Amino acid sequence: MNRETQLIANSMLSVRDQFPAIASWHYLDSAATAQKPQSVIDAITTAYARDYATVHRGVYERSVVMTDAYEDSRAAASKLIGGQANELIFTRGATEAINLVARTLPKKGRNRVLLSQLEHHSNIVPWQLAGYEIDAVPLTADGQIDLDAAERMLTEEHRVVAFAHVSNVLGSILDAKRAADIAHSKGALLLLDGCQAVPRLPVDVAAIGADFYAFSAHKLYGPTGIGCLWGRAELLESLPPWQGGGAMIDQVTFARTTFAEPPARFEAGTPHIVGAVGLHAAVNWVENLSLDAIHAHECALVAETRAALSSIPGVTLYGPEDSAGIVSFNVDGVHAHDTATILDDAGVAVRAGHHCAQPLMEWLGVPATARASFAAHSDSSDIEALVKGIEQVKRIFE
Numbered sequence: 001m002n003r004e005t006q007l008i009a010n011s012m013l014s015v016r017d018q019f020p021a022i023a024s025w026h027y028l029d030s031a032a033t034a035q036k037p038q039s040v041i042d043a044i045t046t047a048y049a050r051d052y053a054t055v056h057r058g059v060y061e062r063s064v065v066m067t068d069a070y071e072d073s074r075a076a077a078s079k080l081i082g083g084q085a086n087e088l089i090f091t092r093g094a095t096e097a098i099n100l101v102a103r104t105l106p107k108k109g110r111n112r113v114l115l116s117q118l119e120h121h122s123n124i125v126p127w128q129l130a131g132y133e134i135d136a137v138p139l140t141a142d143g144q145i146d147l148d149a150a151e152r153m154l155t156e157e158h159r160v161v162a163f164a165h166v167s168n169v170l171g172s173i174l175d176a177k178r179a180a181d182i183a184h185s186k187g188a189l190l191l192l193d194g195c196q197a198v199p200r201l202p203v204d205v206a207a208i209g210a211d212f213y214a215f216s217a218h219k220l221y222g223p224t225g226i227g228c229l230w231g232r233a234e235l236l237e238s239l240p241p242w243q244g245g246g247a248m249i250d251q252v253t254f255a256r257t258t259f260a261e262p263p264a265r266f267e268a269g270t271p272h273i274v275g276a277v278g279l280h281a282a283v284n285w286v287e288n289l290s291l292d293a294i295h296a297h298e299c300a301l302v303a304e305t306r307a308a309l310s311s312i313p314g315v316t317l318y319g320p321e322d323s324a325g326i327v328s329f330n331v332d333g334v335h336a337h338d339t340a341t342i343l344d345d346a347g348v349a350v351r352a353g354h355h356c357a358q359p360l361m362e363w364l365g366v367p368a369t370a371r372a373s374f375a376a377h378s379d380s381s382d383i384e385a386l387v388k389g390i391e392q393v394k395r396i397f398e
């Protein structure tokens, strides 16, 4: 155990205790959605119960205070990934963030997008709906996006390279800086789907050289219904609006409407005010623990899980050894749904299915996997329960 892992392990007891919804439950489905620490729940409750008012429109004091809270959240969420406040647009989630880019980015005569075999449907379907031709980069044998292949496949017809920073099924971590260099070598833009990365590792969009970065608050210990699109300021400046309504305009007449500067240009209508407050509390919470420490902790849990599961005959593990907080597996001859159902009886929650990544299932040659995914509150007791549950699966199906 390195020092960071040790530090977070020492503080684990109190971390776990901060999550009221997981008492006596082995929650291993944080990649689907994270449980909420008490500080986030309290921030949301207080925002509704004491501080609630609209934003950007009111002249009364409470609305001004709420507007400040909303904008402070924007600055904090952007800073978390190394960006500036004016570069972050609030969306409903990562899905909407990727749709926003796919729908508004001028194609400039380039009609192709380079994706990878492991993308979530949220990073496939928006490009199809926006009329792009898709090329999919294959994976290495251990489930990483093959960047050598990406380099060979990229052409000047590609407008965007859009990759998951961390795979939601395999936990594979992208060499994002190299992906940016490859994209830019042919004049393409790099969009990173950071849904699984932001809760699990430190992210710095400036150091990476990314052009767009998408993530969801609910996977970062925050509320559902709010997420973020970070984009380089001059790129956001160049994009047209995509949804019309209040808050995104400068002047409206029946003849002509002019639009607000980003980020307001992309936030039509009353936003998820309390969601932003909850997201800010979540950002504070992870920063307080430190994403370096969370990452080290989850890597240690992955190593422990892979060692334990690989010693059980008939268990197949997918993905690289050094995945970020996520382990996918199957028990030979057992459908992943049956595995997950038996684990549920044992008080262990895992996800089973295609994980919104059907092209990846095709690549793996299976209809589904079971997936254990960790969070800052996870510990060895979760892994012990998982192993016992899998032994039970094997007994039932023997």
Ligand SMILES: Cc1ncc(COP(=O)(O)O)c(C=O)c1O
Pocket: 031, 032, 092, 093, 094, 095, 096, 120, 122, 123, 164, 166, 167, 168, 193, 195, 196, 216, 227, 356
């Ligand atoms: C890698 C990845 N991308 C995109 C998404 C979509 O996120 P949301 O449903 O919060 O918009 C998810 C959610 O599972 C994900 O794991």
